[in-house]
Amino acid sequence: MNNTDLKLLKEIAGINGKINGAYNIRRNGKGIERHVTDNINIVTKKDKPGIDIHVKENTQNETVYIPVIITNGGIDDTVYNDFYIGKNAKVTIIAGCGIHNSTNQNSRHEGIHTFYLEEGSQTKYVEKHYGTGEGTGDKVLNPITKIYSKKGSNMEIETVQIKGVDSSIRETKAVLEEQTTLSVSEKIMTHGKQYAKTIFDVELNGTNARTHVVSRAVAVEDSVQEFESRVEGNNLGYGHVECDAIIKDNGRVTAIPAIIANNVEANLIHEATIGKIAGEQLLKLMTLGLNEKKAEEQIISGFLK
Amino acid sequence: MLKIKNLNFERDNKKILNNINLDIEDNKFIVITGPNGSGKSTLAKIIMGIEKQDSGEILFENKEITNLSINERAESGISFAFQQPVKFKGITVYDMLKLATFKNISKDEACNILSKVGLCALEYIDREINSSLSGGELKRIEIATVISRGTRLSIFDEPEAGIDLWSFNTLIEEFKKLRKEIKGTIIIISHQERILEIADEVILLKDGKIDKIGKKEDIVRCIFENNCTLKVGDKNE
Numbered sequence A: 001m002n003n004t005d006l007k008l009l010k011e012i013a014g015i016n017g018k019i020n021g022a023y024n025i026r027r028n029g030k031g032i033e034r035h036v037t038d039n040i041n042i043v044t045k046k047d048k049p050g051i052d053i054h055v056k057e058n059t060q061n062e063t064v065y066i067p068v069i070i071t072n073g074g075i076d077d078t079v080y081n082d083f084y085i086g087k088n089a090k091v092t093i094i095a096g097c098g099i100h101n102s103t104n105q106n107s108r109h110e111g112i113h114t115f116y117l118e119e120g121s122q123t124k125y126v127e128k129h130y131g132t133g134e135g136t137g138d139k140v141l142n143p144i145t146k147i148y149s150k151k152g153s154n155m156e157i158e159t160v161q162i163k164g165v166d167s168s169i170r171e172t173k174a175v176l177e178e179q180t181t182l183s184v185s186e187k188i189m190t191h192g193k194q195y196a197k198t199i200f201d202v203e204l205n206g207t208n209a210r211t212h213v214v215s216r217a218v219a220v221e222d223s224v225q226e227f228e229s230r231v232e233g234n235n236l237g238y239g240h241v242e243c244d245a246i247i248k249d250n251g252r253v254t255a256i257p258a259i260i261a262n263n264v265e266a267n268l269i270h271e272a273t274i275g276k277i278a279g280e281q282l283l284k285l286m287t288l289g290l291n292e293k294k295a296e297e298q299i300i301s302g303f304l305k
Numbered sequence B: 001m002l003k004i005k006n007l008n009f010e011r012d013n014k015k016i017l018n019n020i021n022l023d024i025e026d027n028k029f030i031v032i033t034g035p036n037g038s039g040k041s042t043l044a045k046i047i048m049g050i051e052k053q054d055s056g057e058i059l060f061e062n063k064e065i066t067n068l069s070i071n072e073r074a075e076s077g078i079s080f081a082f083q084q085p086v087k088f089k090g091i092t093v094y095d096m097l098k099l100a101t102f103k104n105i106s107k108d109e110a111c112n113i114l115s116k117v118g119l120c121a122l123e124y125i126d127r128e129i130n131s132s133l134s135g136g137e138l139k140r141i142e143i144a145t146v147i148s149r150g151t152r153l154s155i156f157d158e159p160e161a162g163i164d165l166w167s168f169n170t171l172i173e174e175f176k177k178l179r180k181e182i183k184g185t186i187i188i189i190s191h192q193e194r195i196l197e198i199a200d201e202v203i204l205l206k207d208g209k210i211d212k213i214g215k216k217e218d219i220v221r222c223i224f225e226n227n228c229t230l231k232v233g234d235k236n237e
């Protein structure tokens, strides 16, 4: 691996030297390194590009890294990764895609991730998107995440995309059975002419299924973001979606909420706030001696922290 | 140290501040009091640069600051604790104290600052400054940001509001200490008799005008006993 590879890996997966745990590193459309452990097996798919990740039941606090890096222009990579999380297993999955494109051709990565969460399992999924390179070629990322959670399982998703990615459509679909929880925290910042869209589609099917989605977006310059969410409550359960966006310059954000209650016991909330930085926040920081620009940076970095 | 000359501020055809003249000396404890809506907060905000006067001049330590921005005034040695603390998203108490002190202070140092306003620090240090904090907690954190700057002039807008009695006493002690440390002036906007008591001078504002300036006893007599011997700006003239 060269320096660009290592830099991207550090940025998207916090990998710095030796990796503790199972991993599969994919570069420019091919798997280049893999390591499995007693509890976590990674198998290459036979029918299409991608891998199956099997986490044994009762696995305790292990981590799997599955970063994807693209360092050439003109790459169009679609990959299917399936995760089988065994009963009562507790695992962290660090995914993410880093693109370094210094060419004039577009690079595109589409990751289709499907999670089969067995009873009582706990999964944390961290995904970071990152793009660099001076070329005019677009860096395009379109991840799709599908989640099927069985009784008593829970999943926590953290996604981060701060600048660097020209176009992204992120789609998350989940079907929750009884006593399950899905919490999602998403942070996106776009600038220039970037475009980012997020689609959440959650079905609360079992009793006491819960979901909490928090999306924080900052759109500056001429960038555009869309946030579409649909939470359907089919049983006693709870759904809370919060979309909070800061816009600046010509940045534009659209939030399209849908909450659908098909059961009187479904308790669904959608909150969306879009606006420029609150004037009084700027004023307060300026009274501490920060100039307007610094104050604004602090407010945005806090917001996206 | 602070001179205000012919200051006017009018909005919606209402004279919110009507020709204010003030000469505030160094190393003093000044309390501004007066009815709701009399213009106290507006005056403080104009001193800090948050609101802009229609006319008038402000001098701080013999330098004209009338046209300086908020942050320039902050740098020159003025601090202001808001009547209504501002809430943030994602900025923690610790972050805020680092910003206020302009230093990468340790958590221990941040805790020390918080203990001055009677907050059990470690519980609070990593909390976000948002509505999950109670009104009194937000207020105390707001006061802490000003105390931690230790500037020559510190203005507190109704610091007692929402603060319980026990903390109120420690707060008064802190104000006294602060004044010793900064060897500067503290202006407190307040309706509290206990705070009026510790003042070197009380300024009574009414309908955007300075109604009286004097010692606490005189002002109290003026307000409550209708037995007034003071005239406008007595001391300043």
Ligand SMILES: Nc1ncnc2c1ncn2[C@@H]1O[C@H](COP(=O)(O)OP(=O)(O)OP(=O)(O)O)[C@@H](O)[C@H]1O
Binding pocket: B011, B012, B016, B034, B035, B036, B037, B038, B039, B040, B041, B042, B043, B083
């Ligand atoms: N920007 C503005 N536009 C219109 N009216 C204003 C503006 N700023 C202040 N006012 C009005 O000026 C008056 C004085 O307000 P200010 O907040 O200074 O009062 P205060 O003395 O601090 O009152 P309180 O004791 O309630 O805090 C009020 O009537 C207020 O509504």
Ligand SMILES: [Mg+2]
Binding pocket: B040, B041, B042, B083, B157
């Ligand atoms: Mg006020």
